[in-house]
Amino acid sequence: MAAEEIIIEDNQLVCVLTDKPKKATSQEKNIQSIILMLNEEYxxxxxxxxxDVNIVFVDPDTGKNKKQKIEVVVYKEDSEQNQEDIIRIAAVQDEKIKENDKKKGVTIALENALAALDNCDFGLWTNGNDLKYLQKEDDDFGFDFNFTDISDFPGNGETIEDIDRADRSHSRKPANDSLIKVFKRSHDYIYGNEGRKKDAFWQLLYLIFCKLYDEKRRFKCIETGESYRKKFWVGIKEKNTEEGRRAVAKRIKDIFEDLKKEGTFSDVFDGNEAIALTDKGIAFIASELAKYSFLDATVDVKGLAYETIVSNTLKQEAGQFFTPRNIVRAMVEMLNPNEKTRVLDPACGSGGFLVMVLEHVRKQIAKELYPDLEDVLLAEKFNTYEVNERVRQYAETNIYGFDFDPDLKKAARMNMVMAGDGHANIFHINSLDYPDWEDPNELNKIKASIKQSLERMADIDNNYTDDARGKFDMIFTNPPFGAKVKVEKEIADKYYLSKHSDAPEVLFIEACYNLLKPGGKMAIVLPDGILGNPNTLPVREWVLENFKILASVDLAVEAFLPQVGVQASLLFLQKKTDNDKNIARETDEDYDVFMAIAEKLGKDRRGNPIYLRDEDGAEILFTVDTKYVTTNKNNDKEVKIRREKQKMLDDDLPKIVNAYFKFLKGEKI
Structure with missing residues (x-):
């Protein structure tokens, strides 16, 4: 990766196709997205x-030649790239342009262009939110064309027949922001067209889970020796007729009834849930989801897509907000859990930390099973049966999440299923009130789960009780904090630290201490007031007495903006053993602590990305070889490389993680 001397303005981007600077308009961003989609997915x-190719055609009214600009075209391979060599077109518009727009809508921008091209039968139209595919066919008399809505068009080397079969060999691996757009498009459709504004999120999740369940059936088929046939599929024109929509809806609803009874998914649902969308709505969303393989999508792609719809749905009240993914990743990487690590997030929200731990361990497992593979070829193995089975067993045994909000518990379970079936140990509980929580049923489930985990891990030292306290090797958490968050006095009084503060973040430190094993480690997000205010000195003294400080990372004020403005730090602690405490009392403790300041976190106060700049303030471009894997219709995979110029986020956290590992090795930082 090398820096390039190309100067671009703040409101510009570099085209992935031409390497030329372009103004970063809504339309231009959509063009970049479509280029990447055609390259990586198709x-x-x-x-x-x-x-920006001009096609020439004869105006039927005047008989004169006219030109029309097409934003993106695909030429036939090894052709001279003349107009007659165009085989796919994409009409890409600004997000404000609607599909029925009289000048730039589907009819003018796409149908007219397809009609003018002799050898191009497929095209797409998009404004970034809506996406329509059309197929051009001769009418019954051969004098004109019909344009038919289709749910997808063929990729390189494919025919329409290849993608119109239930036994289609593979689904596309979503590239770039495709899955985020699919989720958002589907959610908006339910919200706007189905009259289900209150439960649009859950209705979409039911269909997402049908898709996941159907993909995961292939692993069950491996175990039983059955041949795997997809059930979640939509014919290329099936959504266009009542009969077709009815058939799609029946398939999907049958899958949903099956998954509610199946072990992996059964405890995610209460059992009385139902897909309540119209047949038309089900067919539309199913056709959107069916194009992609969720199992093969990276955790970042799935996680970001999932969080996009969760964050727009579940209210961010009582101090609840997403911890940014770069912060979550840094915390997990610095403590470096492995397959033997029992992990808890006692304020798990939608499960961001737990999903990241699962993915961190997934990579370790894949590398162990496929030591000769690197980069994208190794990533291709992340969802093999062997890797998935190890990940599932790890999650089932060693990953735990507690949350006070029942909706977030459900959201976290669903997030974990998307990441790798680690949903079984997500519990609706107030961690500060453990083990006296009011729901005995949930407490009994925790006991049974802890007992099973101890037995599976042969955790003899801790096997004297099935209480969750003292059982965890690592805790990752961002507890609720702020003036709006109140802890009942009856609960607060259980904690020693309540003498000095009843703030939930303070009590959570002690709760985490109770839940950790002696020698266990934790990474916690804390407001800076705890670490600096004179009136919280007793809290710091208690922390120093009971924990060894491993590291402290100050975060820029932008960390949680625009969701909430709070100055916070990441604190990495290790619970002292009794022997550690005795030594500390008898001698003056003297050890090195890693400290860092993350001045830049890759975004500004409004959440907009910020990029690395040179000394003159210009954004720096780097030449990057992007590797990706394509799959042809025979399911053969091929590694390809795309050289592109990219801006890099100005984020100090990856550098801080690297510096921390140097610190641990005693190397010069």
Whole structure:
């Protein structure tokens, strides 16, 4: 990766196809997204893709030649790239343009262009939110064309027949922001067209889970020796007729009834849930979801897509907000859990820390099973049966989440299933009130789960009780904090630290101490007031007495903006053993602590990305070789490389993680 001397303005981006600076308009961003989609998902080579191509056709009214600009075209492979060589077109518009727009809508921008091209039968139209595919076919008399809505068009080397079969060999691996857009498009459809504003999120999740369940059936088929056939599929034109929509809806609803009874998913649902969308709505969303393989999507792609719809749905009250993914990743990487690590997030929200731990361990397992593979070829193995089975067993045995909000518990369970079936140990409980929580049923489930985990891990030292306290090797958490968050006096009084503060974040430190094993480690997000205010000195003294400080990372004020403005730090602690405490009392403690300041976190106060700049303030471009894997219709995989110029986020956290590991090795930082 090398820096390039190309100067671009703040409101510009570099085209992935041409390397030329472009104004970062809504339309331009959509063009970049479509180029990447055609390349990575559909397998068309960059050399065969072009942008801003003028096609020439004869105006039937005047008989004169006219031109029309097409934002993105794909040429036939090894052709001279003339107009007659165009085989796919994409009409890409600004987000404000609607599909029925008289000048730039589907009819004018796409149908007219398809009609003018002799050898191009497929095209798409998008404004970034809506996405329509059309197929051009001769009418019954051969004098004109019909344009038919289709749910997808063929990729490189594919025919329409290849993608119109239930036994289609593979689904596309979502690239770039495709899955986020699919989730958002589907959610908006339910919200706007189905009259289900209150439960649009849950209705979409039911369909997402049908898709996941159907993909995971292939692992069950491996175990039983059955041949796997997809049930979650939509014919290319099936959503266009009442009969077709009815057939799709029946397939999906049958899958949903099956998954509610199946072990992996049964305890995610209460059992009385129902897909309550119209047949048309089910067919529309199913056709959106069916194009992609969720199992093969990276955790970042799935996690970001999931959080996009969760954050727009579940209210961010009582101090609840998402911990940014770069902060979550840094915390997990610095403590470096492995397959033997029992992990808890006692304020798990939608499960961001737990999903990141699961993915961190997944990579370790894949590397152990496939030591000769690197980069994208190793990533291709992340969802093999062997890796998935180890990940499932790890999650089932060693990953735990507690949350006070029952909706977030459900959201976390669903998030964990998407990441790798680690949903079984997500519990609705107030961690500060453990083990006296009012729901005995939930407490009994925790006991049974802890007992099973201890037995599976042969955790003899801790096997004297099935209480969760003292059982965890690591805790990752961002507890609720702020003036709005109140802890009942009856609960607060259980804690020694309540003498000095009844703030939930203070009490959570002691609760985490109780839940950790002696020698166990924790990474916690805390407001800076705890670490600096004179009136919290007794709290700091208690922390120093009971924990060894491993590291402290000050975060820039932008860390949680625009959700909430709070100055916070990451504190990494290790619970002292009794022997550690005795030594500390008899001698003056003297050990090194890693300390860092993250001045830049890759975004500004409004949440907009910020990039690395040179001394003159210009954004720096780096030449990057992006590796990706394409799959042809025979399911053969091929590694390809796309050279592109990219801006890099100005984020100190990856550098801090690297410096921490140097610190642990005693190397010079």
């Amino acid at each position: 397998g068309f080579e960059m050399k065969n893709i072009a942008r």
